[in-house]
Amino acid sequence: MTDVEITDVQATQVDADWTWTFVRIYTDDGATGTGECYWGPGVADIVRDSKEWLVGEDPRDVGPLVHRLYEIHSATGSLAGATVSAISGIDIALHDLTGKLEDQPAYRLLGGKYRDEARIYVDCHAGAHLGGAFEGAKQEEHDRDIYSPESYADAAEMVVEEGHDAIKFDLDASKRYEKDRHNRHLNAEAIDYKSSVVQAVTERVGHDADVAFDCHWNYAGDSARRLAAAVEEYDVWWLEDVVPPENLQVQREVTRATDTTICAGENVFRSHGARDMIEQQGVDVFQPDMPKFGGMAETVKAAQMASDYYIPLALHNVSSPLGTVAGAHVGAASPNFLALEWHGRDDPDWETFVEEDSVIEDGAVPLSDDPGLGVTLDLDAVEEHMKPGETLLDPAP
Structure with a gap:
């Protein structure tokens, strides 16, 4: 050329x-x-x-x-x-x-593909976010207690019935039984409640889906260890971000103290920032957010580092369809890839941001051999949702 x-x-x-x-x-x-x-x-x-x-x-x-x-x-x-x-x-x-x-295709620039598609896991938030999808008496029961273990389980069942075999819930969505959110402490009642949510969801879906639970860095080390111990008997895919991200030593001690799989990494940047977490085996599953971590090549580089320690890769992702497909290319090019997050299930406009009909099929993002990312940004959707003061991108010639 x-x-x-x-x-x-x-x-x-x-x-x-x-x-x-x-x-x-x-x-x-x-x-x-x-x-x-x-x-x-x-x-x-x-x-x-x-x-x-x-x-x-x-x-x-x-x-x-x-x-x-x-x-x-x-x-x-x-x-x-x-x-x-x-x-x-x-x-x-x-x-x-x-x-x-x-x-x-972009994945070939990253070293080639280990798989033809990137499995996704659906961020279900909590049962509250799925309200309105039930009918009749089921909806009334759900609305009475949107954070009950049963509501979480109902939501899990609904998403699995839609054809997904990997899901995630916010385990910190309800603050019930937490006396003071600033001290990051979970008392026995709070841990019992959270473990009952885990039990209800995992028992409802059984082996039909892998189920992860996100804690959004909310708990102190002792509380995180006790929570992880309380859910060890259930089929937890991983427990995510159980402690704040700043202190790797606490993260490592929580990981080592439990048989529950511990996942973290969305608040580290570049391979330099991930190195200690990986080398000290501070996580069981490494979870960078590719569009803020450093991009495609940098994420594959860190994934290879994690692979040297036999640590699987899960990609945190709150992107549009375009960024999600970019993440799928990274997942395809990483030997230790588990799954890519999909954050758009509750957004009716999510798929409109690319010109292709759908980027997700049967619980995965299939990868084509089309050049580059293989998707085209829809500027009409961008213009409709553009923040005040922003300027629309020029169209591609």
């Missing part, structure tokens, strides 16, 4: 199921690449500020370009946070663009 140069870099943000930041890179031969990064104040501005260092460069030099951006943006904190999220979106757009230029 003849030389090709980047001519423009644009970004815009929308408010939908989540706040999504879309990135598009343009070239002098008409090819474009589109990416997505995690939300946050200033993320889109950092993407736009990166334009001056990308224009005139060959987009196929993905690694060197991303490396340079980390060096240039070091003053804004290139170890973590908004800067890394912004560069993650640029990285995804560069992989999409390079795939189109080279007529290769």
